[in-house]
Amino acid sequence: MKVLRQPVIRGARFFLAHAPGLVCHGSKPSRDIVCEAGVESAIRGALRPWEPARDYAPNQVLIGARHPDALWDLPRPWSESSPPGDRRGPHGEIAPEEELYGLLKIGDRFDLVQLEAGFAEAAREALARHPLVVKRDLEALGPGVPEARIEERLAGPAPAAPLQLRSGRRIGCIAAGHETDLTLAPDVLLENLAAKMTAAMALRALLAGEAIDPGSVDYVIGSGEEAVGDRYQRGGGNLAKAVAEEAGCLGATGVDVKGFCCGPLHALAIAGSLVAAGVFARIAVIGGCALAKLGMKYQGHLRHGQPVLEDMLVGVALLVEGDDGRSPRLRLDAIGRHRVSAGSSQKAIFESLVRDPLRALGWGFRDVDKYATELHNPELTEPSGSGDVPQLNYRMIGGLAALAREIVPADIPAFTRTHGLPGFSPTQGHIASAIPFLGHALDGLRDGRYRRTLFLAKGSLFLGRMTQLADGISVVVERND
């Protein structure tokens, strides 16, 4: 395959927002709250304060303040062993919930969000100190409204949902976009607005961190899973363009790429191809948060006396452009793909996504320094019986290496430790699929610790009830020699 212009990945940033007050808006908690008395109070009683959420070692890894390998030897539970951490790291930041609510209002172009005046003032003071929030944002935040106005909105006639802090204090509400359109219901718009602003903040941070003029971004590709649209075009999309607008990318257009958890890697492959073909020179791949997944496994956490740890929203932004001679290269000649005919067994998926691209490049399994797969934090999944998802995947890669006789079966544990990673991502859907490692990979590929990395993601297409198929895609990112 002849590549016209070699694409590189210049940077990656994550925006984490601590959202304990929104946990009850998560899909699982909100459904259970309706059915069972006492669920809401049990959840509210187990929500983490800001400091432990900020310090939580997996979150510190995601913002680049610690390397993932540091988690191997950190005693579990990490919710008890994490040392103090900063809210900002080289790959992103963690924002408290007060700032998140302020950002939701800033990104609200349809007067859907109403914040109580006293809270709006407090949010303004906090956001005025934020390096990525500008005067125009603070004007959009507005002065807020009296408490009585929020009462009125919640009383109807259009549906509205209350917005609360972790403490239970109601600080505002979000209204429906239409009286009867379920695709514009308050909770749907809350999800979409949160996705928009977490992605926009990640993109702002990426561009500021790389000293890039936002106006120079040509194209933004959205890779999240949220359906943006109304009743006549549910999932119509292009959240990407809304994010571009919020990040000041006034010269860009955009589009969304949908692929369940595979979305970001499909988007990376498309972005690299568009750069290689010369269609666009500088492309941002973005993904907003998955608010529906807040508190998804709260039952397991409560059963084990843990805090409800799924209280974090995450947005991501990646930058793809032409070869600058320094940034790690995105290999377009080794895109692993899960074909329709491949079958959905784990072995078939991993052969498609790992073995086949390695063979195409003439590499062995040990020629890749680090594999990034589903990187869900096991502390979030194990209490509910879902196991350690990353390690399940790494054992499969190790097993394929043994089947290929490149290692002996007894070496599989050592292989998975050396070439794998501990899980550290919040259960945020597409966000957790491989890309949480991208910031660390870019660092390691630049400073010589790594030569080759492989990112793979799997998508649960069967959840949409249109096919029994799964999906998968992988990309190789390597040092720029």
Next chain:
Amino acid sequence: MLKGKKVIALGERDGIQAGAIAACARAAGAEIVLEKTYCFV
């Protein structure tokens, strides 16, 4: 062992998918009454 039994096959995306469980159970003589794969993350 499964001959004449009815089986519900619940699979997991990151583990064994329902189709594989169902195929094994069917081969052992079971009748599959429900076959679903879930994603737990």
